[in-house]
Amino acid sequence: MVTAFFFIWLILALIFAIFNLKVSLGLLIAYLLLVPYSSFKLSYIPIEFNYVLLAIFCIFLVRVGLLKKESFDLTFIVPFLIFVIFTLMGSFFSHGLELSKQLSSLRSFSISSFLIPIMLWQICKEKSDVDFFIRIILFCLTIMCIYGIFCAITGQNPYITFLSNLFNKQNNYQIFSQIERAGILGKIQSTTSHPMLWSAILFLALFALYVFFDTRNNLQFYILVSLILINLLICNVRSGIFAFILGMAYLFTHFSLRLKLFSLSVIVFMLAISIDTSLFGKYQPLVDSMIYFNDPAKSYGGSSLDMRLLQLDGAISLWEKGGIIFGNGFGWCGYYSAQYGDHPVLLGFESILFVMIIENGIMGIILYGFVYLSFFRINYLVYKKAKIIQKMEYWIITSYLISYIIFILVTGMFGFNLFLIFLVIMFLKILLKNKETSSYAIEK
Numbered sequence: 001m002v003t004a005f006f007f008i009w010l011i012l013a014l015i016f017a018i019f020n021l022k023v024s025l026g027l028l029i030a031y032l033l034l035v036p037y038s039s040f041k042l043s044y045i046p047i048e049f050n051y052v053l054l055a056i057f058c059i060f061l062v063r064v065g066l067l068k069k070e071s072f073d074l075t076f077i078v079p080f081l082i083f084v085i086f087t088l089m090g091s092f093f094s095h096g097l098e099l100s101k102q103l104s105s106l107r108s109f110s111i112s113s114f115l116i117p118i119m120l121w122q123i124c125k126e127k128s129d130v131d132f133f134i135r136i137i138l139f140c141l142t143i144m145c146i147y148g149i150f151c152a153i154t155g156q157n158p159y160i161t162f163l164s165n166l167f168n169k170q171n172n173y174q175i176f177s178q179i180e181r182a183g184i185l186g187k188i189q190s191t192t193s194h195p196m197l198w199s200a201i202l203f204l205a206l207f208a209l210y211v212f213f214d215t216r217n218n219l220q221f222y223i224l225v226s227l228i229l230i231n232l233l234i235c236n237v238r239s240g241i242f243a244f245i246l247g248m249a250y251l252f253t254h255f256s257l258r259l260k261l262f263s264l265s266v267i268v269f270m271l272a273i274s275i276d277t278s279l280f281g282k283y284q285p286l287v288d289s290m291i292y293f294n295d296p297a298k299s300y301g302g303s304s305l306d307m308r309l310l311q312l313d314g315a316i317s318l319w320e321k322g323g324i325i326f327g328n329g330f331g332w333c334g335y336y337s338a339q340y341g342d343h344p345v346l347l348g349f350e351s352i353l354f355v356m357i358i359e360n361g362i363m364g365i366i367l368y369g370f371v372y373l374s375f376f377r378i379n380y381l382v383y384k385k386a387k388i389i390q391k392m393e394y395w396i397i398t399s400y401l402i403s404y405i406i407f408i409l410v411t412g413m414f415g416f417n418l419f420l421i422f423l424v425i426m427f428l429k430i431l432l433k434n435k436e437t438s439s440y441a442i443e444k
Helices: 002-019 021-034 049-067 077-091 099-123 127-154 158-166 172-176 195-212 219-234 238-252 257-276 281-291 305-322 332-340 352-386 392-411 416-431
Strands: 040-042 045-047
Touching: 002 021, 002 040, 002 049, 002 158, 021 049, 021 099, 021 127, 021 416, 049 099, 077 099, 077 352, 099 332, 099 416, 127 195, 127 219, 127 416, 158 172, 195 219, 195 238, 195 392, 195 416, 219 238, 238 392, 305 352, 332 352, 352 392, 352 416, 392 416
Parallel strands: none
Antiparallel strands: 040 045
16 A cells, blocks of 8 residues: 555656646655655566656656757756766776676666756746745655654654565665664664765755745744754764765855854864863764764774775775776676675775776766866856855855765765755756746856
């Protein structure tokens, strides 16, 4: 019965795509946030989220391209297309993984990551369209945060446990709930499939909320920010907090002088107290591990700098064996983990740096670098096009990008699809803010 409900949810998204693409994409985004799994069988025919998404994208192409004959804005399409084309070409020169497996991994990654942002960018013509998606995201985040606090208080996650059994998936709650570090038991993942993913959503949302809300002096904004901050702390994922702090540190440099002095005073005060006392209670070891990140005496568990350097050496070794230019092949790391479990040195390949040099070599460094630099360029073009008097939105998005890059360098590429969805919606919000016209294409 429950499986049928989620299956109908996706089928409704597919049906709505024929009549109303906006509602269809809203259903998909809500599903991504609230439902961790999407493997179904209809008369022994496997049906995945990606299959439904691809079908909706085909409907989108027919409706927008053939029926309405709209010209496509290539702002987001070009970087993604270049990444896919050159990765595809490199697959023919990478021999560490069968070509069919590389193509399957690339197809799955491209569908899940790129299609929703491309459609959002094309179909949102008015501010009300963007606000529709923002309301869905805010509603889902509120549910997720409240449920995350419930999980922390009760020490249980019945939703994930039930769905893991229902969809026959690994129950990450059982794994991470038993991990104790410095007296802190378990990691919270709310409605997501992994605590790292939940942590990524939380710190990304903290930056995005500033752009999402037209007026920030209201109760809803402060309540949601408070809920997210609480969850970011209690989810017990150090890398998410670390990435957020560094992103805020960059943003701090663009504050007004008064805000700089106030913020600096608070930071110095907090650090001074936390050095000699247990200001943060049971979370003091977590704070110490970020301040003294390579001090064995302050070890919190997880990865230290020395461990990361050892893993980098292991990644370079695999890179050299697979091929300096094209690597071992797209999806090699995921295939290794699925077949053999943790790597003896690299464990779960917990950094995008390890993944891109092992899988795609020098080509990977160039392509991933190009894609992320494209986001900074688009941010500048959006700022220039929108002619915003206040630069804060521009610096907020820059900080958002920096935080996510730091996060994936430390942990791996969790939540890339949601990162792109939030990013596109922020750009659209700025471009369409207080605009009467529906024209927002960025000049190249």
